[in-house]
Amino acid sequence: MELIKLILRNTLRQRLRATLTILGMAVAILAFCLLRTVVDAWYAGVSAASPNRLVTRNAVSLIFPLPISYRQKILQVAGVSQVAYANWFAGVYIDERHFFPRMAVGPETFFDLFPEFVIPQDQLKAFQKERNACIVGRKLVQKYGWKLGDTINLTGNIYPGDWQFVLRGVYSGATKTTDETQFFFRWDYLDEVLRKNMVHRSGYAGWYVVRIRNPFDSGAISQSIDALFKNSWAETLTETEKAFQMGFVAMTDAIVMAVRIVSFVVIAVILLVLANTMTMTARERMSEYAVLKTLGFGNRFLFLLISGESMTIALLGGMLGMALAFPVAHVFGKEMSTLLPVFHIHWKTLFFATTLSLAIGLLAAAFPTWRAARMRIASALSHVG
């Protein structure tokens, strides 16, 4: 108790120095939390992937579609419980800057496979009844002020033409990590228009989403599915949803790695700043440490005193940084919602930031503690006055 009192009073002794160091630490931890959240947001699709979902796509490339007839064949594979399908529509809403994912999905089964998209039953039924209905994520609806029954116009680019959709459902995420900025409409509406205008492009799905009964069978089932279409003109590649999502992230691996490295560089810089502060502080107090040793206090007490002060500064700065991270992340997430639709500070990031704060405090105290421990009492006292 007395030690804690001494630590707190020592911490507040050089108020300006302590305040500036705490603010520096806060900025560093804030930057660390934001950068980690950017990385997490980048991997949001991977994190949200379900272990009992596989994705089957064209073995050559995702841009080549697969015949819709594959669905029935995949359904026959042992261990498969349901199959959904989707097409990447792209398109433009207002202009190119208003980007959000737009997909044509099989209306009967798609949402069964994605329970993380929570849709009121009546809205789902309305979607399933109306050919040009669409279901949109909650954040997107809020952003554009859409209401149920509104008509939403898209200009097609992959599928040229003017497309009109009626908003019949709004989904919300079952968890905070669910992307609520997607736009889904019915695959059969897309196919119907294609049959009229571009018949050679009708009857294809961009990819299949396969629900399996046992995630441990994913390897064998993937092989079985791909074997079905071996040597056909449209061979398939089946992988877990996680691997499928990783395929997108892998393209930007270098950027993500750079962000990760920068987040740790920030931590290294603040470690040096705090170490410098603690070294200066300890040097000024060497005679006090000598007095404490003279009175009989050992190196353990000095370690607790110095590291306690260092960890208090680091933790106060860390907590301030973490507290600031929430409003900053909120604003940042709002501004970047098109690129990073899921932007939430994960509890793991906070845990990591807290651990790092404590570690920084401990490491910054290492050198001054070592010096205090090695100090000769008589020499330190002879410099007093």
Place this chain on the structure above:
Amino acid sequence: MTENKSSLAPPPIVQVENIYKSYRRGSQEISVLRGINLAITEGNFVALMGPSGSGKTTLLNLIAGIDRPDEGRLLVAGTDITRLGELDLARWRAHHVGFVFQFYNLLPVLSGLENVELPLLLRDLTRKQRREHAMLALELVGLQDRVHHYPRELSGGQQQRVAIARAIVTDPTLIVADEPTGDLDKTSATEVLALLEQLNQEFSKTIIMVTHDPRAAEKAKEIHHLDKGVFNNN
């Protein structure tokens, strides 16, 4: 020169036997103490005098266990402190020695009472007991009305009296004082010396004091003069 004003001679509580101590300054070795022998009886008040660099503070530090000799034995209250490890020596200091420094060396973030309480943190006492002991020591030095003042709010003389209270609060075997009046005005110096004399006479505390001041040395029962690392018998 050694002057002995005591009439009775109880057994020595401090025995310094053939002590040598030198320091290195760069490549040069400076011999500070050269074969010092000294016996101090219990309840004595000893002044160590001598010019700067004569080795008096070094001798005091060795007796107090905050430095180690190169050669020789140091027996304090029957313990050869030259044989103690760092941890045991720290424990020994906490139990047997009270320190008074020239510049008081109080912790500025602690009040007078908390400074006096500090050495008691190493004892198995409750918070209430520690407070009681510290209050008693502060009353003894006449500072019961300044207990919650911080060092910066006290005069030099008052700070030194707090330091004396801190030195006696554990009831140590001996009190070592290094130039206790060196940083004080005449009035405060007189008060501090009177206090040390009172501790020696009324409470039979063994005191070893390093001083340049002949008036301070006058309060001691024994005066030892050091010059160039040896006692000057002339």
